[in-house]
Amino acid sequence: MKRIFPYLTLCTCINSLATPSLPAEHLEVLAADPYWIALGHYETGKLGGWRSYVDDEKFFLADNGASDPAAELRATLDALYAPADLGDQHPQCTYPARTRWLRDQLRLTDLPHPACAEYRAWFADINPHSTVLVFPAAYLNSPSSMFGHTLLRIDQADVHENNTAMLSYALNFGAFIEGADNSILYAWKGLMGGYPGLFALVPYRDKLSEYSRLENRDLWEYRLNLTAEETGRMVEHVWELKQVRFDYYFFDENCSYRLLELLEIARPGIELTEEFPITAIPTDTVRAVKQAGLVQSIDYRPSREKELLARAEPLDHDEQQWVLRLADDTRLLDDPALLSLQAERRALIQDAAFRLVRYRSTGEQRTRENSVRSFELLQAISRNPPQPLDVDRPALPEEGHESRTWQLGAGSRDDRAFAEYGLRMAYHDLNDNLEGFPIGAQIEILQLKLRQYENNHWQLQRLDLATIRSLTPRSELLKPWSWQVAGGLERAPGEDDDERLVSHLNGGVGGSWQLGEEALGFAMATARIEHNEDFAPFIASAAGFDTGLLWHNALGSLTLEAAGNYFHNGEVRRRLSLNQQWEISRNLGLRFSAQREFSQLASPVNEVMLELKWYHY
Structure with a gap:
C-alpha cells in the first residue's frame, strides 16, 4: 500500500496543470543526480539498471519506483502538487527531504502549503543542531555485537552549555526481531537477511543504558563537524524512513552501512558507501568517516566493568x-x-x-x-568520598589493523616444502597486531588457505567458516568464563601418514587468568564433532582440552598452546604449537609458526612456517 491514499491519484490529476512540464532529458539528468540516488537508497543492479536497498513498497510512489529513479522522481513531482487540505497525509509532509531538494533544484515557487503539523512537531522536539557518531565497542558474548555497533546521536544547540547529552536522541538502525530466536538461528537469519532492518529515534539515555550498562561495553563518541543545516537535512530524511523496512545483513547491509548513507545525505558530495562493496564492519566504517574529515573530537565512556x-x-x-x-x-x-x-x-x-x-x-x-x-x-x-576515578583510555578502535587479511607463507611439513596462500575476510586473531583490539579476543570469519607442495601438488588446507575466542581474565571480583567455538574444514592426520580433509565443529569453555600486564594463561575443556573418511561412524565425537599462554611482547604477540582430542572410537590427537608475530606496521605482520602433531593413526609430524600477513580491506 502506498503512503498516500488511493484518491490522491484523482487529486493530482485535477491539479496536473500546476505540475511543471519537465523535458525527458532534464528528468533523466535530475534522476541520475547522486543526491536523488541517495534519497532513494539506489545502487547499480548486478545486471545493469537500478535497484533500491529499501525493501518496502510503501516507500515508493511509482509502481516501479524501486528500480526506476526517474519514474519515482516524476511520481514525486506530481504528488507534491496535491491539494494542501490533505494535511499530514500530504506527500510534502511524508517526504520533506525530497520536497526540499526538488523545490531547490527546480525552483518550485508555486507548491501548495500543507500544514504538516505532525512532522513539524516531531522535528521541533528533536531540534537537531549537531551530530555525534557513537561506537559501542565489540562484545563477543552477543552474536549481533561481536563486531561492535554504530549509531548517531542528534544533539540540540545547548548540549555543551547545559550538559544535556542525555536528553539527545539516538538514531539507530537495527534488526527488528519478534520473539526469542536462539543464538544459532539469530546468526543464520542475520547472515541471510532474515530480519527486517528499521531506523529508530530513541532517547540517547536509553541506548546508553543498553550498550554501556546491559552489555558492559565501552562507548566511543565521535563528534562530527556537520553543521546544523546538514544535521537537519539528515533528520528530515529519517522522517521519510519511519517504519520503512530494509533487509538486514550482518556483514554488509547493517547498522554501519545505513548510517553512512545518512551521512552522505547530510553532506552531499562525500562518498562513504562506495568503500564497502562486500562488507561493512563497524570499525572500518568509523575509520572511513574519520578519513573523510568528518570527525571534530573524540570522547570515551568506559563501561561499568571497566570502571x-x-x-x-x-x-x-x-x-x-x-x-x-x-x-x-x-x-x-x-x-x-x-x-x-x-x-x-x-x-x-x-x-x-x-x-x-x-x-x-x-x-x-x-x-x-x-x-x-x-x-x-x-x-x-x-x-567518606574517594578520589575521582581515572580510567585509562585505550587505543582508538579505528587505529587497529584493517579487517581483511591476505596471507603468503612458506614452510615445511616434515621433509616436504610448501607455499601457502590465504585470505581471511574478517577480522582478528590472538596473534594479530594488537593496537586497537582487546587482548584475548579473536573473531575470524571465512578464512581460506591453499597449499602448494613440491611437484605442483595443490590442496585445500582449511576453510574456516568462523573461529571465535573470548579469553577474558578472571579476578577477585569478576569471574567470567572463557569460551571458544569454531567450524569448517581442516586437514587432520590420517592413515598411511596422509592428511584427510575433515569437516568439524568444536567448542570449549574454561577460564583465563592475568599473568602480569601483558600475558594471559588459559585452560578449557573442549568438545568436538567431526566427519572423517577414516572413521567408521559418519559423525565422530571427542572430548579434549585446550590450554596455553598468550603474551604481548616487545616484538608483537606470542602464543604457546597445547591441545588434545580423545575420540570415542579410540583415536587420540594432541598438538603443541608456538606462534610469534612481529608487528612490522599497523597493516603488516610477519608470523613464525611451529607445531608438532601426534595421532594414533599416523606418525608424529613437525611443521614450521614463516608467513607474511597483509591487513587490507
Missing part, C-alpha cells in the same frame, strides 16, 4: 575481599575491622563495593534488597 576494575586495581587481596563482603552485606560497614582501616583505603573499598552491586544488577529487575544495599553504600561514600 569497577579500575577502582579495584589499587586494592590488595584483603581489601578486595572486603569489597566482596560489603557487596553481599552492608551491615559490615560498621565492622570495627573495616573502620580500623585508613579512611582513604576504606573509601576505595566502599566505592568498589557500590560499583560491584551495580554491576551484578545489570540486566536484572530492580529489587528492594539491591536498592537498600546501594543506598547504604552511597551514604557511606558521601561521608
